Amino acid sequence: MKFPELKRKTYANNMGVTGWAYAGRYGFERYMYTLQRITGLGVLLYLSMHLLVTGQKIDQTRWEWVMDLVTKNVLPIGEFLVFVAAVFHALNGIRLLLTHFGFLMAKPARPIYPFTVAALKQRWAVYLVFVVTTVVVGYGAYEFFLIAQH
Amino acid sequence: MRESTRWMLHLLAGAVMLVVLGIHFGVMHVGGLFGIPKEEVLTFASVNARSGMEFYLVVYLILLAAGLYHGLYGFRSIIFEMSFIGSGVRKAINFILVLGGWSFFFYGAYAIIAGFVA
Numbered sequence: 001m002k003f004p005e006l007k008r009k010t011y012a013n014n015m016g017v018t019g020w021a022y023a024g025r026y027g028f029e030r031y032m033y034t035l036q037r038i039t040g041l042g043v044l045l046y047l048s049m050h051l052l053v054t055g056q057k058i059d060q061t062r063w064e065w066v067m068d069l070v071t072k073n074v075l076p077i078g079e080f081l082v083f084v085a086a087v088f089h090a091l092n093g094i095r096l097l098l099t100h101f102g103f104l105m106a107k108p109a110r111p112i113y114p115f116t117v118a119a120l121k122q123r124w125a126v127y128l129v130f131v132v133t134t135v136v137v138g139y140g141a142y143e144f145f146l147i148a149q150h
Numbered sequence: 151m152r153e154s155t156r157w158m159l160h161l162l163a164g165a166v167m168l169v170v171l172g173i174h175f176g177v178m179h180v181g182g183l184f185g186i187p188k189e190e191v192l193t194f195a196s197v198n199a200r201s202g203m204e205f206y207l208v209v210y211l212i213l214l215a216a217g218l219y220h221g222l223y224g225f226r227s228i229i230f231e232m233s234f235i236g237s238g239v240r241k242a243i244n245f246i247l248v249l250g251g252w253s254f255f256f257y258g259a260y261a262i263i264a265g266f267v268a
Contacts, residue, residue, distance in 0.1 A: 017232060037228055044221040051214075051254055055261040057201065058268065060194045067192055083179075086171070093164050100161065143179055143188075 027119050032126060036092050039085035046082040080144050087136045091129045098125070156223060163220035170213040201265030214258040222251045 020034045053070060056062040070079075098104050104122035177200075178191055190196045200206045226247055230240065 037224075040221070040224050041228070044225055047217055047221055048254065051258050055257055057194075057197050058261060058264045060198075063194050063197065071192075090168060090171070094168070097161060097165065140179070 027117075028123070028126060029119055032092055032129075036089060036096070039089040039092075042085045043082060043089055076144070080140070083140050083144070084133075084137050087140070088129070088133050091133050091136075095122075095125045095129050160220055160223045160227075163216040163223075166212060166216045167220060170209050170216065173209055174213060198265070198268070201262070201268070204266075207262060207266045210262045211259060214255060214262065218251050218255055218258075222247050 020037065023030050053066055056066045069075075095104070099122060104125050106116070106118045106121040177186065179188075186196060186200075226243065229235065229243055235243075
Protein backbone atom coordinates (compact mmCIF):
# COMPACT_ATOMS: atom_id res chain seq x y z
CA MET A 1 0.00 0.00 0.00
CA LYS A 2 1.29 3.39 -0.93
CA PHE A 3 1.01 6.15 1.65
CA PRO A 4 -0.07 9.57 0.46
CA GLU A 5 2.72 12.10 0.55
CA LEU A 6 2.70 14.04 3.78
CA LYS A 7 2.38 17.72 3.17
CA ARG A 8 4.04 20.25 5.40
CA LYS A 9 1.41 22.02 7.44
CA THR A 10 3.64 24.75 8.76
CA TYR A 11 6.14 27.03 7.09
CA ALA A 12 9.20 28.62 8.62
CA ASN A 13 8.52 32.36 8.60
CA ASN A 14 6.94 32.21 5.14
CA MET A 15 5.97 35.88 5.32
CA GLY A 16 9.58 37.03 5.63
CA VAL A 17 10.10 40.78 5.63
CA THR A 18 6.58 41.45 4.25
CA GLY A 19 5.29 40.15 7.60
CA TRP A 20 6.87 43.19 9.21
CA ALA A 21 4.28 45.47 7.60
CA TYR A 22 1.23 43.26 8.03
CA ALA A 23 1.32 39.89 9.75
CA GLY A 24 -2.38 39.10 9.93
CA ARG A 25 -4.32 39.14 13.16
CA TYR A 26 -1.42 39.64 15.51
CA GLY A 27 -1.54 41.95 18.48
CA PHE A 28 0.07 45.30 18.93
CA GLU A 29 3.30 43.66 20.18
CA ARG A 30 3.91 42.45 16.61
CA TYR A 31 4.23 46.06 15.46
CA MET A 32 6.53 46.81 18.41
CA TYR A 33 8.70 44.00 17.00
CA THR A 34 8.72 45.74 13.61
CA LEU A 35 9.58 49.10 15.18
CA GLN A 36 12.35 47.47 17.23
CA ARG A 37 13.95 46.17 14.02
CA ILE A 38 13.55 49.38 12.03
CA THR A 39 14.97 51.54 14.85
CA GLY A 40 17.80 49.03 15.37
CA LEU A 41 18.77 49.18 11.69
CA GLY A 42 18.66 52.98 11.77
CA VAL A 43 20.88 53.16 14.85
CA LEU A 44 23.31 50.61 13.36
CA LEU A 45 23.60 52.68 10.16
CA TYR A 46 24.25 55.77 12.28
CA LEU A 47 26.84 53.91 14.40
CA SER A 48 28.95 53.07 11.34
CA MET A 49 28.85 56.71 10.12
CA HIS A 50 29.46 57.99 13.67
CA LEU A 51 32.59 55.81 13.93
CA LEU A 52 33.98 57.26 10.70
CA VAL A 53 33.26 60.82 11.90
CA THR A 54 34.67 60.44 15.42
CA GLY A 55 37.73 58.65 14.03
CA GLN A 56 38.85 62.10 12.80
CA LYS A 57 39.45 63.33 16.35
CA ILE A 58 43.17 62.53 16.22
CA ASP A 59 43.81 65.51 13.93
CA GLN A 60 42.52 69.02 14.76
CA THR A 61 42.14 70.23 11.14
CA ARG A 62 40.22 67.12 10.09
CA TRP A 63 38.10 67.25 13.25
CA GLU A 64 37.07 70.88 12.69
CA TRP A 65 36.35 70.19 9.01
CA VAL A 66 34.15 67.17 9.79
CA MET A 67 32.33 68.98 12.65
CA ASP A 68 31.63 71.87 10.31
CA LEU A 69 30.20 69.36 7.83
CA VAL A 70 27.91 67.46 10.23
CA THR A 71 26.45 70.43 12.11
CA LYS A 72 24.99 72.07 8.99
CA ASN A 73 21.78 71.74 6.94
CA VAL A 74 19.45 68.83 7.80
CA LEU A 75 22.03 66.64 9.56
CA PRO A 76 21.11 67.81 13.11
CA ILE A 77 17.48 66.81 12.35
CA GLY A 78 18.74 63.40 11.23
CA GLU A 79 20.73 63.14 14.45
CA PHE A 80 17.58 63.94 16.43
CA LEU A 81 15.69 61.16 14.59
CA VAL A 82 18.50 58.74 15.54
CA PHE A 83 18.11 59.91 19.15
CA VAL A 84 14.34 59.16 18.99
CA ALA A 85 15.08 55.72 17.48
CA ALA A 86 17.74 54.97 20.12
CA VAL A 87 15.44 55.95 23.02
CA PHE A 88 12.56 53.81 21.72
CA HIS A 89 14.91 50.90 20.95
CA ALA A 90 16.46 51.04 24.43
CA LEU A 91 13.18 51.32 26.35
CA ASN A 92 11.44 48.64 24.28
CA GLY A 93 14.61 46.56 24.66
CA ILE A 94 14.25 46.73 28.45
CA ARG A 95 10.64 45.53 28.07
CA LEU A 96 11.78 42.65 25.85
CA LEU A 97 14.58 41.76 28.26
CA LEU A 98 12.13 41.60 31.17
CA THR A 99 9.69 39.57 29.08
CA HIS A 100 12.48 37.25 27.92
CA PHE A 101 13.33 36.37 31.53
CA GLY A 102 9.65 35.91 32.40
CA PHE A 103 9.08 38.96 34.60
CA LEU A 104 6.17 40.39 32.60
CA MET A 105 4.53 37.11 31.66
CA ALA A 106 1.25 35.77 32.96
CA LYS A 107 1.43 32.69 35.19
CA PRO A 108 0.51 29.41 33.49
CA ALA A 109 -3.15 28.49 34.12
CA ARG A 110 -5.73 26.00 32.89
CA PRO A 111 -7.54 27.26 29.78
CA ILE A 112 -10.95 27.74 31.34
CA TYR A 113 -13.65 29.83 29.65
CA PRO A 114 -13.73 32.86 29.45
CA PHE A 115 -10.16 32.71 28.12
CA THR A 116 -7.75 35.52 28.91
CA VAL A 117 -5.18 36.82 26.44
CA ALA A 118 -1.71 36.39 27.94
CA ALA A 119 -0.33 39.36 25.97
CA LEU A 120 -2.79 41.70 27.71
CA LYS A 121 -1.04 40.98 31.02
CA GLN A 122 1.92 43.05 29.87
CA ARG A 123 0.09 45.59 27.70
CA TRP A 124 0.71 48.22 30.40
CA ALA A 125 4.46 47.82 29.75
CA VAL A 126 3.88 48.60 26.04
CA TYR A 127 2.02 51.79 26.96
CA LEU A 128 4.74 52.66 29.49
CA VAL A 129 7.40 52.36 26.76
CA PHE A 130 5.52 54.94 24.66
CA VAL A 131 4.91 57.29 27.61
CA VAL A 132 8.55 57.24 28.79
CA THR A 133 9.80 57.54 25.18
CA THR A 134 7.61 60.62 24.70
CA VAL A 135 8.92 62.22 27.91
CA VAL A 136 12.59 61.52 27.11
CA VAL A 137 12.20 62.59 23.47
CA GLY A 138 10.39 65.76 24.62
CA TYR A 139 13.32 66.59 26.89
CA GLY A 140 15.73 65.72 24.06
CA ALA A 141 13.84 68.05 21.67
CA TYR A 142 14.16 70.82 24.27
CA GLU A 143 17.92 70.19 24.50
CA PHE A 144 18.42 69.77 20.74
CA PHE A 145 16.33 72.58 19.35
CA LEU A 146 15.73 75.14 22.09
CA ILE A 147 18.96 75.19 24.10
CA ALA A 148 21.10 74.59 20.99
CA GLN A 149 19.62 77.71 19.37
CA HIS A 150 20.93 79.97 22.17
CA MET B 151 30.05 29.06 20.28
CA ARG B 152 26.45 27.93 20.73
CA GLU B 153 23.66 30.12 19.32
CA SER B 154 22.11 30.48 22.78
CA THR B 155 25.43 31.86 24.12
CA ARG B 156 25.57 34.37 21.24
CA TRP B 157 22.00 35.42 22.02
CA MET B 158 22.78 35.88 25.72
CA LEU B 159 25.83 37.97 24.77
CA HIS B 160 23.52 40.07 22.57
CA LEU B 161 21.26 40.73 25.58
CA LEU B 162 24.26 41.41 27.84
CA ALA B 163 25.73 43.86 25.30
CA GLY B 164 22.34 45.62 25.17
CA ALA B 165 22.25 45.94 28.98
CA VAL B 166 25.86 47.21 29.06
CA MET B 167 25.00 49.77 26.38
CA LEU B 168 22.19 51.17 28.52
CA VAL B 169 24.89 52.27 30.99
CA VAL B 170 27.73 53.37 28.69
CA LEU B 171 25.46 54.95 26.05
CA GLY B 172 23.65 56.72 28.90
CA ILE B 173 27.01 58.20 29.97
CA HIS B 174 27.79 59.16 26.34
CA PHE B 175 24.38 60.86 25.91
CA GLY B 176 24.79 62.57 29.28
CA VAL B 177 28.18 64.00 28.31
CA MET B 178 27.28 64.98 24.76
CA HIS B 179 23.69 66.14 24.98
CA VAL B 180 22.72 67.04 28.53
CA GLY B 181 24.32 70.42 29.09
CA GLY B 182 26.54 70.58 32.17
CA LEU B 183 25.68 67.09 33.53
CA PHE B 184 29.33 66.01 33.56
CA GLY B 185 30.68 69.51 34.12
CA ILE B 186 31.27 70.26 30.43
CA PRO B 187 29.25 73.20 29.00
CA LYS B 188 27.19 72.13 25.96
CA GLU B 189 28.70 74.77 23.67
CA GLU B 190 32.22 73.42 24.37
CA VAL B 191 31.57 69.69 24.22
CA LEU B 192 32.42 69.32 20.50
CA THR B 193 35.42 71.66 20.38
CA PHE B 194 38.74 69.94 19.63
CA ALA B 195 40.20 71.07 22.98
CA SER B 196 37.32 69.47 24.93
CA VAL B 197 37.34 66.26 22.85
CA ASN B 198 41.12 66.03 23.19
CA ALA B 199 40.96 66.57 26.98
CA ARG B 200 38.31 63.81 27.39
CA SER B 201 40.30 61.45 25.13
CA GLY B 202 43.21 61.65 27.57
CA MET B 203 41.19 60.46 30.57
CA GLU B 204 41.19 56.77 31.63
CA PHE B 205 37.46 56.93 32.43
CA TYR B 206 36.50 57.85 28.84
CA LEU B 207 39.05 55.40 27.41
CA VAL B 208 37.33 52.53 29.23
CA VAL B 209 33.77 53.81 28.58
CA TYR B 210 34.35 54.27 24.84
CA LEU B 211 36.15 50.95 24.35
CA ILE B 212 33.26 49.15 26.10
CA LEU B 213 30.70 51.16 24.09
CA LEU B 214 32.49 50.34 20.84
CA ALA B 215 32.68 46.60 21.53
CA ALA B 216 29.13 46.30 22.95
CA GLY B 217 27.60 48.53 20.24
CA LEU B 218 29.21 46.64 17.37
CA TYR B 219 28.36 43.20 18.78
CA HIS B 220 24.76 44.12 19.66
CA GLY B 221 24.19 45.91 16.35
CA LEU B 222 25.78 43.35 14.05
CA TYR B 223 24.26 40.34 15.83
CA GLY B 224 20.86 42.06 15.62
CA PHE B 225 21.41 42.74 11.91
CA ARG B 226 22.39 39.09 11.40
CA SER B 227 19.22 37.96 13.19
CA ILE B 228 17.08 40.14 10.92
CA ILE B 229 18.74 38.73 7.79
CA PHE B 230 18.48 35.12 9.04
CA GLU B 231 14.76 35.56 9.75
CA MET B 232 14.26 35.55 6.00
CA SER B 233 13.72 31.86 5.51
CA PHE B 234 14.73 31.80 1.84
CA ILE B 235 18.42 32.30 2.70
CA GLY B 236 20.38 29.06 2.28
CA SER B 237 23.17 27.74 4.48
CA GLY B 238 25.95 28.76 2.04
CA VAL B 239 24.72 32.34 1.95
CA ARG B 240 24.41 32.30 5.74
CA LYS B 241 28.07 31.31 6.05
CA ALA B 242 29.07 34.12 3.68
CA ILE B 243 26.98 36.62 5.68
CA ASN B 244 28.59 35.43 8.92
CA PHE B 245 32.04 35.91 7.38
CA ILE B 246 31.24 39.41 6.08
CA LEU B 247 29.73 40.54 9.39
CA VAL B 248 32.60 39.18 11.48
CA LEU B 249 35.15 40.79 9.13
CA GLY B 250 33.24 44.09 9.07
CA GLY B 251 32.78 44.03 12.84
CA TRP B 252 36.48 43.49 13.55
CA SER B 253 37.45 46.13 10.96
CA PHE B 254 35.19 48.72 12.59
CA PHE B 255 36.43 47.67 16.04
CA PHE B 256 40.11 48.09 15.12
CA TYR B 257 39.39 51.43 13.40
CA GLY B 258 37.43 52.74 16.41
CA ALA B 259 39.86 51.34 18.99
CA TYR B 260 42.79 52.89 17.11
CA ALA B 261 41.10 56.34 17.23
CA ILE B 262 40.26 55.94 20.95
CA ILE B 263 43.73 54.70 21.97
CA ALA B 264 45.57 57.18 19.71
CA GLY B 265 43.52 59.99 21.29
CA PHE B 266 44.43 58.71 24.77
CA VAL B 267 48.15 58.36 24.05
CA ALA B 268 48.48 61.74 22.26
